Amino acid sequence: MKAIVYTTVGNRDVLRMVDRPVPQPGPGEVRVRVAISGVNATDWKCRRFGHADGRLMFPEVIPHHDGSGVIDAVGPGVPAGRVGQRVWLWESAWRRAHGTAAEFVVLPSRQAVELPPGASLELGASIGLPALAAHRCLTSAQHAPARLGPGTLAGRTVLVAGGAGAVGHAAVQLATWCGASVIATVGAPEKEKLARAAGAGHVVNHRSGGTAAEIRAIAPAGVDLVVEVAPSANLGLDLEVLAPGGTVAAYGTEGDGEVRLPTRLLMGRNLRYQFVLALTLSPEEKDAAVADVAAAVADGALGVGEGAGLPLHRYPLHRTGDAHDAVEGGTTGKVLIDIG
Template identity: 35%
Template structure:
């Protein structure tokens, strides 16, 4: 009988202290499920935050296998799943943790040899895309697609992508450029500027050394049509100052301030539309459109996530630390 090497944690804390390994029997797929032999497991900020106790310091009710995203090959299928899925290269999303954020999904993280998921969480991986890249798609690419297009087409519009070298921001830049938008983005270092430039950003602003509002207004005197926001708490005042009348802000995070103050009147007087984007809870229709567009962009070479580092699964603690204290821009992946 096949066995699975599984990384997990039973209490929250530092990666080196709480992550451990066990050997378990390979899961058996139930009706509508598939078992994926994981080859690459992507690590997102939400994964390390959950493990560290950012959302709650209470011990989990049962051991948690971390990581929502991954890629591999379908090993076997449950009842109701066509046999032609067996042997297919796939990428997977929402494998673990959606319930922690108010969404629905399995608790079958990808930091393991095998992961058992509903077929609805499994997507064919284009032949031209590596497992490592496939492991960087679930949260970053789906979020990037949603925040880029949730308020309609972007062709001919000017977008400000705050944090254009991040896992989501980089892909949002790529989506927007491919769709015909003019993209302004902010970064915090020359190294991140190179990532944003490679992604296709038309204008890059170093927020550490330049006046973001002044720079954006010099590029777009009437303001920007849309803003994709990585840190609403830190940037709300800037967003209000550069948004065009009737513009939209789509924010997917606020790490610097979990309960941010809102510059109400500056936003009101631009007739701003603010959308908060919980990727675990978007509609089925939005999700399916995103999956189709992501795979099309991958097949056309339009979506190219940067990978900063890869680690063996046994080095998962080091991998988590690399996400928490990055030495260079890009995604971190565990090879399984």
């Protein structure tokens, strides 16, 4: 099979396309013929900086956690009826050497989730890490539901910073599905259109000035939850617009940014900061998130493409380096690699 690999940390030139044997599924595993591989920021960061102490966990790494395809073989203990299922994949490369940047991938059966008939493979490859991170953000507020579904966030106001990004897009769609009032902030007029297409009821351009006042005009009592991509840069804004008892769920790092919190203010208003990394959630949290996201997909609540607020940028397998550069460069939308 064709696969993209790297054996040392570094820039895009460490990526190579090679031929490797088709892997065989073991107990509890499925093999998926990959159609599309989804690229996330963590993929180029792991390639450039390594997994731990600047090193790789394995002698050779096939990157990418997310993807979609069709199950073509199952291992012992997995029902034979799974063969032929169209599936979306999550965390394929988490603490494993073999991700989705290859024609085939083997992974535990639970990490290959069946796609309903109306869901495209493009959607399947775009779900994974962004949707799981968004799920954790939306369930991290004080008195928030542990599970998401229609009506579970009714009566709550959610502010999504960077509503046109991959996680922001998923947060807007999931929060809307759950009945929340959703405000998204963006930095450009074209991104306003994308956030509205994703389902945000209100969109504020944070470069136009008066952002806090605009948000307060929409939500006079304040927002209950901020899904935050830039906790350092947006600290002041978030504290201005949060309702008493509100929460900031931060999933972005801004490089080596630090958040200096005014403790007296936070204590006086009973505010909360929750930092989110989907990869290190517990197995139980991940399974709950996957189940809720799958339910949203089945309900038609998640979508991709320009009309759904998430433009798709597609590359062939041999241009994986270009795809990594696109994500690192902040391309608006979802970067996908066509494999099948």
